[in-house]
Amino acid sequence: MPAYKLHYFNLRGRAELARLILNQAGVEFEDIRFERSEWPALKATMPFGQVPVLDVDGQILAQSNTISRYLARKHGLAGKDEWEQAQADMYADNINDLMTGMRPAFLEKDAEKQKELYQKFLVDNVAPHVAIVEKQLEKNGSGHLVGTELTWADLAYYGYFAFLVEKYGEDFLKDAPQLKALIALVEALPNIKKWVESRPKTEI
Missing domain, CATH: 3.40.30.10 (Glutaredoxin)
Incomplete structure (x- = not known):
């Protein structure tokens, strides 16, 4: 090893x-x-x-x-074949984009303005993405983003969205039971x- x-x-x-x-x-x-x-x-x-x-x-x-x-x-944890690996890459790249999009708010020094920037990001960026991913999870039907087994895509979504839940609560997941279940599934892994x-x- x-x-x-x-x-x-x-x-x-x-x-x-x-x-x-x-x-x-x-x-x-x-x-x-x-x-x-x-x-x-x-x-x-x-x-x-x-x-x-x-x-x-x-x-x-x-x-x-x-x-x-x-x-x-x-x-x-990459996926069972080249197509699953490409799909996992796609999801991980989406999380990377979301993290990059949060950077202006993260760097803002004024506390009130920073709060406004984070809330705007949640509405303009996170909410539309959650809606899209919710449909994709429902279509896949396994509880996972890719295929039928855990991949690093699931871990990426857990890492990012569990952080948002910790920081802002679960309101942004109120219409996303599939994504909420994925977060809980990963969180429960020993x-x-x-x-x-x-x-x-x-x-x-």
Whole structure:
């Protein structure tokens, strides 16, 4: 088994999906976290000057979805065939887009304006996406986004939407019983439950 070291801020953020995949797969890894104050000194040591970065036996891999896709394929969570893998990629890329769309609100320093930006994002971006995915879950009919088994797409949606529920409550899921059930399904997985209960407590 390779020795994994995952480097990221002391946040969930863009590294949490990789952590969820590794935990669900029962794979040990070194979760290397650092504070924002430490980042200027570390930035030059990272490829492309970004994190997360995954060290695999001394070989370095950057870009959050690239890391998660690699780990999912390596540990049986990518989908059963090329079409399922492509579908899982599609869903994970959608979550990446949603995370990018939240960035202006995240960076806003004024608390009142930040709240307004988050609420606007929930209405303009999250709500339409939830409606689309709800229909796709219903059409798939297995309780999963892709095929009939757990993939990293399910973990990606759990990671993102569980965060939104934690931060804003469940109102945005009131017309989305399928997505709500998917979140609950992933949350109840023993390895995920153990990770969520033991991981460092961070705001995001």
